[in-house]
């Protein structure tokens with residue numbers, strides 16, 4: 444019994460973990476050169492720099508349960524500084540709870556279990572119960588998964604097409620190889636899933652492409668503490684509408700979670716509007732005036748996601764349910780991930796694991812069976 448997971452973001456790795464635990468043979472195909480998707484943590488000169496998510500709501504159980512299964516439960520850390528400020532154009536003032544998302548004009552999906560707080564978290568909104576992360580950054584969870592899954596993850600192997608066979612599915616992989624699978628979990632962004640599923644005639648598949656992925660640019664800037672003029676309150680600020688500038692929000696990363704910067708240093712993470720020019724220079728210039736910074740940053744790191752956080756349109760949950768209903772009439776194949784079941788990292792873990800369980804169920808494998816040792820990778824037909 445071979446299952447293929449397409450995409451090695453947090454969702455795909457979680458799905459693969461679920462499948463492996465049930466004793467099936469699993470292959471994970473990832474188009475990029477690294478696993479993890481938008482979860483990226485860079486550790487440089489004592490700084491922990493996040494390229495994607497930096498945490499999750501402490502109340503979200505799925506990612507924490509997975510961390511404990513992987514043996515990294517003791518690496519969970521609580522948010523330290525709480526509360527956020529708003530930049531009025533003249534000064535920083537305390538922000539009323541939950542207003543960060545509103546100020547940023549972030550759409551809150553109403554018809555799925557999406558976690559709007561996740562987005563607010565990015566922009567330092569204070570929420571009851573606070574947030575958590577990992578001691579070494581969010582990359583710890585995807586790194587732990589990748590380490591446990593090992594060579595079944597095949598990077599630089601994007602799936603270009605799928606086709607039904609008598610015993611399941613055949614997947615075409617970049618470079619021309621083909622792979623046979625009894626079950627498939629697609630954990631790719633919706634525009635990729637829409638194309639793959641529409642090509643095999645799944646009704647409603649094209650409408651999955653209604654999900655819009657917003658671009659995201661962040662600039663992380665490191666300073667000596669003495670370059671900061673005075674004390675900073677809260678875990679960051681958001682900019683009020685109509686105040687000009689390109690920095691929409693800023694997280695005081697080294698105050699928000701422990702050990703994000705060496706002693707005596709500060710790490711800021713700015714979220715920028717798409718703009719012409721070097722994002723790090725733009726962010727520094729603006730933060731220098733808001734926070735009273737003196738002198739240039741010691742290091743900077745920019746992450747640019749051309750398609751970052753997915754935003755759902757009304758009726759999204761119904762469209763996803765409709766596609767799943769049609770997929771249930773075909774050989775075992777399911778869809779999972781941020782574009783389908785909620786954007787937060789914990790929602791992605793849940794989505795991946797549940798899709799894997801549905802595929803296992805259709806293959807007649809008991810997902811609750813005790814974990815078995817990892818079998819050898821599946822059969823490659825060609826290439």
Ligand SMILES: Cc1cc2nc3c(=O)[nH]c(=O)nc-3n(C[C@H](O)[C@H](O)[C@H](O)COP(=O)(O)OP(=O)(O)OC[C@H]3O[C@@H](n4cnc5c(N)ncnc54)[C@H](O)[C@@H]3O)c2cc1C
Pocket residue numbers: 449450451452453454455472473474475478479480481482494495496497498499500561562564565600601602603630631632635659748750751752779780781782785786787788789791
């Ligand atoms: C800047 C940013 C900040 C965020 N902050 C937070 C936060 O603080 N808290 C929070 O909870 N969430 C946050 N999120 C959201 C959360 O990180 C993501 O929703 C989640 O990590 C997405 O995981 P995924 O596996 O579903 O998708 P992805 O990470 O996008 O993974 C999909 C994978 O599929 C691969 N792929 C694509 N096409 C193919 C193909 N044809 N064949 C094979 N592989 C393919 C991609 O290369 C990718 O690796 C943030 C997101 C961004 C972008």
